[in-house]
Amino acid sequence: MTGPARPTRVLLVDDQALVRHGFGLILRSEPDIEVVGEAEDGAKAVEAVRRHRPDVALVDIRMPVLDGLEATRRILADPHNRSKVLILTTFDHDEYVFEALRVGASGFLLKTASPDELVTAVRVVARGDALLSPSITRQVVRRFARLVPRPPAPELDRLTARELDVLRLVSRGMTNGEIAAELVLSEATVKTHVSGMLTKLGLRDRVQAVVFAYENGVTAQG
Structure with a gap:
């Protein structure tokens, strides 16, 4: 106990x-x-x-x-x-x-x-x-993220198409449940994609993912 x-x-x-x-x-x-x-x-x-x-x-x-x-x-x-x-x-x-x-x-x-x-x-x-x-x-x-325009980070090329979708939705402040509903996936699968995306981009959490997405124009894509 x-x-x-x-x-x-x-x-x-x-x-x-x-x-x-x-x-x-x-x-x-x-x-x-x-x-x-x-x-x-x-x-x-x-x-x-x-x-x-x-x-x-x-x-x-x-x-x-x-x-x-x-x-x-x-x-x-x-x-x-x-x-x-x-x-x-x-x-x-x-x-x-x-x-x-x-x-x-x-x-x-x-x-x-x-x-x-x-x-x-x-x-x-x-x-x-x-x-x-x-x-x-x-x-x-x-x-503030786009005050100084810069080319997209090369780390973006490491992401799969699905991980890029997840990054875009994370940047909108969506929860794993909301992302799962949007992409018709299970929450467990979304969690795996979020973890993989953060690891590949060298980010510690979702806040840094939001900052990264805006700095690199990911939210404007798609």
Whole structure:
């Protein structure tokens, strides 16, 4: 007989104490979430992630000393890191958010999100899914990904026709179930195609797949 599941460990990173306090109150009220630490700037966030090894780090994008973008880059560049980064921002169209998604953040959340949205976001990211909802994420990607036109990445040639179809649908924010219905496949088959697509493109998750698709014009094809 197995014991109770381990709670999701969360680190709060924001330069405003009131924001950290408010988010902490919300998350600590959930029995399956444990707030393991706080940090008020990006440099301290990098150290706190090493020390606490949270499942999810909620990182404000604009902070003193070291901003959230550079903190995210350093956190996710650590080969020993297993923490996911969820970006917090007051800006729904922010080039820093896009860059954070490029370096591997698992999604972002507006600071105006409701308590339920905050809790749901932490749970979604903790279980390894990318936070592609609300659709505002795709608006950010769409706005910034094509600022500097470039030829399609040669890695695209590694994909099968079906994997390319899956990438195109992932870029629209569709779930595996929705993709399965669209392509008349089983969810298990879609999951296999998503895994193969990510591996061949050298991407860590669906968020990076969305960024890649927009940068390489995949969403405009077909």
